[in-house]
Amino acid sequence: MHFDLADLNLFIHVAEASSLTGGAKQAHLSTAAASTRIKSFEGQLGSRLFYRGSHGVELTPAGENLLKHARAIMRQVEYLKSDFSDYGSSDTGHIRIFANTTAVTEFMPEVLANFLGSRPGITIDLKERLTKDIFRGVLDGAADFGVTSGEIKMKGLEVMPFSIDRLVVVVPVGHPLTGAKNLAFRDTLIYPHVGLHEGSTLLEFLKKEVSEVGESLPLRIQVFGFEPACRMIEAGVGIGILPESSALRYQTTMQLNIVELKDVWAKRERSVVVREFESLPESSKNLIREIRSYHHYKEEAV
Numbered sequence: 001m002h003f004d005l006a007d008l009n010l011f012i013h014v015a016e017a018s019s020l021t022g023g024a025k026q027a028h029l030s031t032a033a034a035s036t037r038i039k040s041f042e043g044q045l046g047s048r049l050f051y052r053g054s055h056g057v058e059l060t061p062a063g064e065n066l067l068k069h070a071r072a073i074m075r076q077v078e079y080l081k082s083d084f085s086d087y088g089s090s091d092t093g094h095i096r097i098f099a100n101t102t103a104v105t106e107f108m109p110e111v112l113a114n115f116l117g118s119r120p121g122i123t124i125d126l127k128e129r130l131t132k133d134i135f136r137g138v139l140d141g142a143a144d145f146g147v148t149s150g151e152i153k154m155k156g157l158e159v160m161p162f163s164i165d166r167l168v169v170v171v172p173v174g175h176p177l178t179g180a181k182n183l184a185f186r187d188t189l190i191y192p193h194v195g196l197h198e199g200s201t202l203l204e205f206l207k208k209e210v211s212e213v214g215e216s217l218p219l220r221i222q223v224f225g226f227e228p229a230c231r232m233i234e235a236g237v238g239i240g241i242l243p244e245s246s247a248l249r250y251q252t253t254m255q256l257n258i259v260e261l262k263d264v265w266a267k268r269e270r271s272v273v274v275r276e277f278e279s280l281p282e283s284s285k286n287l288i289r290e291i292r293s294y295h296h297y298k299e300e301a302v
Helices: 005-017 020-026 031-045 061-087 101-117 131-140 185-190 201-212 226-234 244-251 282-301
Strands: 050-053 056-059 092-099 121-128 145-149 158-172 193-196 219-223 240-243 256-260 267-274
Touching: 005 020, 005 031, 005 056, 005 061, 020 031, 020 056, 056 061, 061 131, 092 101, 092 131, 092 282, 101 121, 101 145, 101 201, 101 244, 101 282, 131 145, 131 201, 131 267, 145 282, 158 226, 158 244, 158 282, 185 201, 193 201, 193 226, 193 240, 201 240, 219 226, 226 240, 226 244, 226 256, 240 244, 244 256, 267 282
Parallel strands: 092 121, 092 145, 193 219
Antiparallel strands: 050 056, 145 267, 158 240, 158 256, 158 267
16 A cells, blocks of 8 residues: 555645645645545545535544544654754754643743744744643644643653642632641632633643532633733632742732642642654754753752
């Protein structure tokens, strides 16, 4: 069986766009030409790859399976090109990263600014994703690596821990919880909460935890980012569950108090996850090293 890389690339574009027209545009082909190539590809494989409907296309089970392999193949091709461009320079290439809310909003901007500042030949695509989607994206080849927090049970991933992420309760000055000891997450549910936007990894994590104790999260308002959350908390709108690093940063300029949680899950290990570190191009390896060393020095300073 002969695989044409152009057909694999077209297939990925169509699958990600859920549209033959959209995929054809990404592959710089006419819709008719793309349709002919996809049908020929399906004939060669002896499997139907897409269900076609009036609103676009949807992957069949065979298509879902092929997408995983196609992404892995195309990523390896990209790695090969990167390693041999400019004689294997570590300062060229494109890196795709899936990360959780804390990483995207808190420390990755600073890490990436330092990393990209001296490497004009590198481009980066950083996307916020839920934890399960980070794992799936790395395994399927949609991302070169992921940055996440908490316990990792997914098989097929290399896990590289680099720091500790503690969740704490942030309250306005004078709040009844100020100075509380041995506080459990469940004890905070009698107060209105300031939460992050829908789709954020932290909000989804807290919703899961609160459902396990048979309660609901009493959200009063949802905001985009930790700074707006702290401003709402300072104004007395509610309390919030936030990473300790963020809470400490905003406590220097806002009237906030921080209360520790006794729940075991409140202390989470941050990790970089990859399929196979040694197969990554040097640019990706160097960025992972920088992420890990950045946190080492930050924690040494603290």
